[in-house]
Amino acid sequence: MARYAGGELHWIPFLGLRLRPRHAIARRGLTVSTRRPLVGEEGPAGYWTVDCGGVSLAMSEDALTGFLAWVESAPPSAHLDAA
Template identity: 80%
Template sequence: MALDIFTGVVAVAVFLCIRGFALARRRGTVMCRVRHGQGGWRSGVARYTGGELHWIPFLGLRLRPRHAIARRGLTVSSRRRLTTGEGPAGYWTVVCSAERGPLVLAMSEDALTGFLAWLESAPPSAHLDAA
């Protein structure tokens, strides 16, 4: 009985490691953390798909995105480099205003440059709704 439980736990751990490695290596993805409210950071990957940013957490069994953030109406409220105790060294935090409320992302400087370019490359009509 104990051997079966141990085998099951090891199988799930191996699956999560392979899943995380596959997500991180997938073309067009960047490492990105998400925070809602005053909670902690959740690690995952972000992928640009048309007019949406899909965020997939590292811990989880689903391969589908947990968040699909529409570019339409998304605006950057502020951005700054994370301090030593806040998160990974060299990461930037970006506070965005979205339709569902504020969203806080943390990403590397290269990923931030790509994110800002993605936002700016939206069609002119995409920012008409933004208030």
């Protein structure tokens, strides 16, 4: 399970007692390098895998639409590295 919080995507384990995020992916500098549907034994039909600079996420088609909208809705300066 995931939720958007400000400029981060918080990844929360579906099973377990903790409701705090296990991982946080910052939108700043995040780019989607590839996306493709899962095939065969990789996962259920209608799910996609998205590669984002070393992080791979699997999600439903509806979740993919929301994720891409969240990434693309960032202000223009959000895709610049804070050098």
